[in-house]
Amino acid sequence: MHLHRLERVWLTFGAAILVLFLATITTAAVVEGFVPPSHVQSIDPAKVRVTPPFDKPGLHRLASGSYEAYYVAAIFSFSPHELVVPLGSHVTFYVTSTDVVHGFSVPETGINTMVTPGWVTTVSYTFRKRGRFLLVCNEYCGIGHQTMADAIDVR
Amino acid sequence: MTTATVGSFAPRAYTRAHAIASENILVSAHIYTATAALVLGALFGLLQGLSRANVFAMPAWFDYYRVLTAHGVLMALVFTTFFITGLMTFSTYRAIPRVRSVTLGWWGYLVMLAGTIVTALTILSGNATVLYTFYAPLKAHPAFYIGATVLVAGTWLVAADILLNVAWFQKTNKGKRIPLPAFVSATTFIMWIIATIGVTLEMGLLIPWSLGWTPGIDVELTRTLFWYFGHPLVYFWIMGAYLIWYNVVPTTYGGKVFSDALTRLAFIMLLVLSTPVGLHHQFLDPGISAGWKWFHTILTYGVVIPSFMTAFALFASFEIAARRAGKRGLVATVRWLPWRDPVFTGSALGMILFIFGGFGGIVNSSYSMDVLVHNTMWIVGHFHITVGGPVALSFIGAAYRLVPAITGRKLFTPKLALAQTYTYFVGMLIMSMSMHVAGLLGSPRRTSDVTYFGAAGAASWHVEMVGAAIGGTILFVSILMFAVVAVGTRFRDERADERDEFVFAGTEAEAMQSPPALDKLGRWALLALALAVVAYAGPVHELLSTPHQLVPGMRTW
Numbered sequence: 168m169h170l171h172r173l174e175r176v177w178l179t180f181g182a183a184i185l186v187l188f189l190a191t192i193t194t195a196a197v198v199e200g201f202v203p204p205s206h207v208q209s210i211d212p213a214k215v216r217v218t219p220p221f222d223k224p225g226l227h228r229l230a231s232g233s234y235e236a237y238y239v240a241a242i243f244s245f246s247p248h249e250l251v252v253p254l255g256s257h258v259t260f261y262v263t264s265t266d267v268v269h270g271f272s273v274p275e276t277g278i279n280t281m282v283t284p285g286w287v288t289t290v291s292y293t294f295r296k297r298g299r300f301l302l303v304c305n306e307y308c309g310i311g312h313q314t315m316a317d318a319i320d321v322r
Numbered sequence: 323m324t325t326a327t328v329g330s331f332a333p334r335a336y337t338r339a340h341a342i343a344s345e346n347i348l349v350s351a352h353i354y355t356a357t358a359a360l361v362l363g364a365l366f367g368l369l370q371g372l373s374r375a376n377v378f379a380m381p382a383w384f385d386y387y388r389v390l391t392a393h394g395v396l397m398a399l400v401f402t403t404f405f406i407t408g409l410m411t412f413s414t415y416r417a418i419p420r421v422r423s424v425t426l427g428w429w430g431y432l433v434m435l436a437g438t439i440v441t442a443l444t445i446l447s448g449n450a451t452v453l454y455t456f457y458a459p460l461k462a463h464p465a466f467y468i469g470a471t472v473l474v475a476g477t478w479l480v481a482a483d484i485l486l487n488v489a490w491f492q493k494t495n496k497g498k499r500i501p502l503p504a505f506v507s508a509t510t511f512i513m514w515i516i517a518t519i520g521v522t523l524e525m526g527l528l529i530p531w532s533l534g535w536t537p538g539i540d541v542e543l544t545r546t547l548f549w550y551f552g553h554p555l556v557y558f559w560i561m562g563a564y565l566i567w568y569n570v571v572p573t574t575y576g577g578k579v580f581s582d583a584l585t586r587l588a589f590i591m592l593l594v595l596s597t598p599v600g601l602h603h604q605f606l607d608p609g610i611s612a613g614w615k616w617f618h619t620i621l622t623y624g625v626v627i628p629s630f631m632t633a634f635a636l637f638a639s640f641e642i643a644a645r646r647a648g649k650r651g652l653v654a655t656v657r658w659l660p661w662r663d664p665v666f667t668g669s670a671l672g673m674i675l676f677i678f679g680g681f682g683g684i685v686n687s688s689y690s691m692d693v694l695v696h697n698t699m700w701i702v703g704h705f706h707i708t709v710g711g712p713v714a715l716s717f718i719g720a721a722y723r724l725v726p727a728i729t730g731r732k733l734f735t736p737k738l739a740l741a742q743t744y745t746y747f748v749g750m751l752i753m754s755m756s757m758h759v760a761g762l763l764g765s766p767r768r769t770s771d772v773t774y775f776g777a778a779g780a781a782s783w784h785v786e787m788v789g790a791a792i793g794g795t796i797l798f799v800s801i802l803m804f805a806v807v808a809v810g811t812r813f814r815d816e817r818a819d820e821r822d823e824f825v826f827a828g829t830e831a832e833a834m835q836s837p838p839a840l841d842k843l844g845r846w847a848l849l850a851l852a853l854a855v856v857a858y859a860g861p862v863h864e865l866l867s868t869p870h871q872l873v874p875g876m877r878t879w
Contacts (some may be wrong), residue, residue, distance in 0.1 A: 170584075173634075173638075173639070174584070174631075174634050174638075176625065176634075177630060177634050178631065179629055180630075181625075181626050181627060181629075181630035182627065184626065185623050185624075185626045188623060188684070189619075189620060189623060192616075192619065192689045192690060192691075193616070195690055196612070196616065196689065196690065197490075201690045202612040202615075202616075202689070203605040203606055203611040203612065203615060203689060203690060203693055204606055204608065204693075205607075205608070205610060205615060206608050207608065207609055207610070207611055207613050207864070207868055208608070209609070209869060209870035210871075210873065211871045212873055213871070219522055219583045223641075243879050248633060250515060250685075255605045266876060266878070267457075267875075267876065267878055268457050268459075268541065268545075269457050270697050270766065272473070272697065272698075272764070274763070274764020274765070274766075274779060275764060275779060276700075277693055277694060278724075279606060279693050279694070279696050279697070280608075280609075281607050281608065281696075281697075282605045283541050283542060283545070283607065283608060283609070284459060284541055284871050284873045285540065285541055285542070285609075285871045285872075285873055286541075286609045286870065286873060287608060288606075289608075289645070290606035297781075297810060298330075298693055298818055299778065299779075300779060301774060301777045301778075301779030301780060303766050304716075304766075304772065305696075305697040305698065305766035305767065305769070305771075306457075306697055306768070307387065307453055307768040307769070308460075308878060309387075309452075309460070309878025309879050310385065310387065310879040311877065311878075312387070312627035312768070312769060312770070313769045313771045313772070313774075316774045316775075316777065318777075
């Protein structure tokens with residue numbers, strides 16, 4: 168098959184970019200643990216409110232000094248409301264839904280994950296900035312979707 | 323010597339000319355249905371843009387999300403699909419001239435149309451406000467799922483028509499290569515058949531559930547089946563645009579296809595690599611471990627190769643033709659191209675938009691980087707500057723050649739057509755860039771109002787929404803201009819002549835030879851299917867082997 172010399176150069180360049188990109192994200196994943204939220208844990212969506220830890224939504228301090236936050240998403244609100252987080256704390260969020268698919272996004276932080284009924288999703292973040300952060304549902308969930316928002320207060 | 327045949331009662335022969343006439347009516351049906359979907363979809367798009375910019379709020383009896391669902395379905399599924407079925411039916415028929423029957427083609431069209439009407443009415447009546455991704459457990463009226471399945475079934479009949487014509491050609495022309503436009507159409511529809519297996523299986527779960535026959539639905543499984551289909555859907559659109567770029571655009575500047583072999587190879591690679599990549603739409607989904615997502619990322623990046631091949635082939639075709647005309651150098655070549663021919667500008671401006679689309683696509687498919695943009699307006703900006711940009715604008719540009727060919731009439735108001743391509747380009751740049759920026763600022767997609775009761779974190783988004791509404795208004799006007807030209811041509815008195823004849827580009831002489839193995843479509847189809855199975859067996863097995871609940875579902879609108 169005839170392949171023009173310039174095309175060979177061009178395709179080699181393309182392949183090199185491809186390898187470089189893949190090497191970058193693979194290194195970031197393996198070395199830094201930089202992977203998308205991919206928690207594999209199921210839960211009965213009908214029993215979320217009586218299943219620990221979601222029976223007590225809110226922020227919980229662990230013995231290690233870091234925090235875990237348990238959130239329940241349901242049309243059209245999050246529970247807990249107005250989470251207060253101490254400045255500088257490392258928080259792992261556990262989120263699940265009792266009804267339809269929701270999103271869990273804190274725009275200014277990079278916290279962003281899908282919340283699907285029947286599954287528990289997790290995402291971690293260290294709050295290094297003081298202030299009131301907007302938490303929004305960023306997956307369409309019904310007629311009141313645009314009101315499904317809350318705040319995280321970092322003090 | 324001449325012999326008169328007066329008084330002869332020989333049966334009138336059905337000739338190629340008759341076949342062309344019936345082909346043209348069938349193709350017109352597809353193209354005008356696509357145009358109708360585009361105009362209606364654009365109107366709904368305009369309403370959303372203005373509503374999201376808080377110019378007005380949609381009334382409760384015709385709410386934002388219903389309009390959003392209709393816009394998504396009409397644009398992403400109806401306009402694109404009908405245009406591609408029309409374009410590729412046309413390309414196959416013309417590339418394989420034959421005294422043929424168009425009965426199977428008509429069945430395909432009518433089944434598609436029936437499915438479309440049922441789906442559209444279900445959405446407009448407010449019984450399927452589930453957006454075009456219909457994520458379970460949002461539970462639409464069964465007619466929505468049934469209508470969509472019928473639409474897909476119609477496309478299979480069109481696919482069968484195209485593939486049977488190609489098979490006929492191979493049988494009757496032993497040793498000859500499948501003509502390039504027919505080859506492109508066949509690979510596209512083989513890919514489409516493999517892709518639609520996913521959504522058909524999903525419908526097999528959704529339909530009985532929506533009818534109340536099954537108590538619950540497997541949410542993650544339906545999402546995975548949807549995206550098994552949803553990403554190759556993107557390549558279905560792109561392969562339609564590529565057919566135009568490779569085979570039609572060179573005729574606007576007297577150019578040729580750069581390489582027969584590389585064109586075939588690019589389409590084979592798209593056929594093989596389109597399906598096993600869908601998990602990059604589910605990077606943030608629980609229930610699927612990170613390893614499988616990483617695996618799909620690698621395969622997603624594989625599409626870089628046919629994309630680079632296409633970019634090279636297109637620019638090489640420009641340059642070779644320009645040199646033949648005595649132009650050398652970048653500036654002279656660009657200036658020499660026919661920037662006043664809407665068939666050319668539709669595609670060429672689309673190619674410029676595709677550069678932004680490609681850049682954004684790399685971000686979205688980059689595994690960990692996706693977290694920054696997932697479900698934000700960035701994604702909306704991305705698919706508008708891909709399917710709404712290069713794909714739709716190339717389709718519209720090609721229509722300025724196609725519509726005269728199938729209606730037998732001269733193009734109505736060619737200057738309006740030319741202005742249409744430029745206004746569309748400008749409108750799309752403004753709208754899409756505003757959406758990209760809004761997304762980087764964190765604005766969520768699929769939300770009727772993003773003011774969040776005046777929350778400080780949402781304050782920076784409004785100005786971008788105004789930008790998107792301005793771009794969207796320009797786009798709406800531009801699409802109306804296209805409709806005027808397309809419909810006006812149909813009702814014009816002036817007949818088309820030889821200059822309006824639809825021809826496909828020839829191939830550069832030294833690049834005619836290509837390996838016969840590329841035409842063994844059955845083998846490539848099996849390879850594509852095998853790769854899809856390999857890519858999905860792991861994550862689906864993981865999903866099914868983790869005990870989890872079915873979800874009853876509900877109507878939340």
